Amino acid sequence: MTRTLIALVAAALLALAAAGCGSDDDTPRTTSPTGTSGSERSEVSAADLAGKKFVSTDIAGPRTLVDGSQVALQFDDDSLAANAGCNNMLGGYEIVDARLRWATDPISTAIGCRPDLMRQDDWLAGFFRGVGAEIGVDDDGQLVLARDGVELWLREGTASSGPARQAPIVGTRWTLVTIADGGADGTASSVPAGVTTPTLRFTDDDRAEVFAGCNGGGGRGVVGDDGFAEIGPLALTRKACDEAAMATERTVTSILDGRVALGFDGGGNLVVSKAGRQLIFRAG
Structure with a gap:
């Protein structure tokens, strides 16, 4: 199911090319994640994700997250907002052949952060570029993303740290x-x-x-x-x-x-x- 960017969000510049960006190898991985559940993944569609927020709980493979940081994703009808601890990026997204990928080049805020967090931003942006990341739901109901040997688990909810609080639209x-x-x-x-x-x-x-x-x-x-x-x-x-x-x-x-x-x-x-x-x- 394909979702295209209608008009959500935001701005800005997504930049620095990609320490840790995924490759363009389009051969789907067939191994199931081992992280927290070790279970097979069931398919998920864009319609299943619309209006939901997810925050990372675990990561496995050749990458770790910066201490104290989390990956946060927010899916709307036509766009994906993502944060890896520094800048907020947003773009259209699609799910094709059980892979989540950007449908439009993402845009991003341009906040200056520690170099390790900025590199993590670049990695997350690259995770969804090209062929994108395998996506599914495990038996525990967690969203699982996999690419290039990295597997990322996310639960529905918001980040436990970081500037994720939302003020009310009306009155603010x-x-x-x-x-x-x-x-x-x-x-x-x-x-x-x-x-x-x-x-x-x-x-x-x-x-x-x-x-x-x-x-x-x-x-x-x-x-x-x-x-x-x-x-x-x-x-x-x-x-x-x-x-x-x-x-x-x-x-x-x-x-x-x-x-x-x-x-x-x-x-x-x-x-x-x-x-x-x-x-x-x-x-x-």
């Missing part, structure tokens, strides 16, 4: 940290220097309060229970600003217009997506 003031404007290179940018940071707040009375980089105002903002919101039309002030601020404002308002997808990445950031373009906001 969200501050823009990353813009992914749908470029072919899969990169994203932060708010340009000198531009006042855009913000978004959904209110209990179905309004959206927006500061877009130059002008502020609001309009209709109805957050549904289906992972989507209806925004606009927005009425903003009409002040003129420099070109960087106006360009930022045009991007923000073009995405915050109509039906948008809402989701969280592995770091608890709010991802607002529309037509392959994303705005990523942190709480506060």
